[in-house]
Amino acid sequence: MPPSLKRVLLVIGLVLLLAAVSGCQVTATSSSTQDAAPAVTVTTVPEAKPPQAADTAATPRPRPTATGQATARPKPTTVAPAKPAAPVEVDREKLVRDAIWAPSQLQSHFEKHGGEGPWASESVYDASAREVVKAGTLFTYVDRESNVERLGFFDKVGNRFTSLTRDGRRITTHFRPDRGEAYVRGLYRSTYR
């Protein structure tokens, strides 16, 4: 082996050794003499970065508008799940005897609903309301206009509905629902079954 070739082989050996120690990738390419004197190119292979969790957190979130609603990604409306109402126990006889109408409400309710049933007068209409309290199915619901719980009484056979305030002191209405049982079942948070 000629001395020049020995030097070339020695250099190549040293370069390969250094590359192995420093963790670099070594690519051998041919030069003018393909077998005897290959050129050596050393390139550094960058390490792959792990995905950064911060990328998603950095995504700008939709800003709330003046009304507090997010524009691009609105939050779902949070309405408290309906809770089963506590069992209601009432003294029906007391309600029938003591419950009263709010001022002028017997008159105005009779004017509005009097034609729905065989109610010839305010007193007959009032008696019908109390009859339903006495014998109808008791349930509770929430009146969405006042946002308060009410006592409901429904006479399925006669399709008559009477509503009282939760304390049972006041009759708030009496009528024949146009959709019958489906109406009282569909009242907001109705416990009618």
Added chain:
Amino acid sequence: MGYRKDSPESEERRVIRQLLSRKRLGRYEFFLGQREGRRLPGGLEEVSGFVITEHDVAYAFWLSWDSKSHQYVLHPFRAVPHADDALNDDEEYLEARRKLGLDPP
């Protein structure tokens, strides 16, 4: 008394508020509201109820339908004379007064 804060405002109540705003009552609170079981021609349900204003005047109202103008109206809409005497034991009335900062009757 069982007041609930999580009931979303109904379309009926929104319309009632619109109609009340035309009457320039100032601040007010609803009480003894009641759905009346009949659909009006406009699609909403008839509603009766009361409001008490910051000026300590109570009104009874009905959400009704005016067949001539084809619009919702509050009819009848009338002041409740001597409301304090008639309603002084009504919890919803007292609560509405409290919300408005009115003294107990």
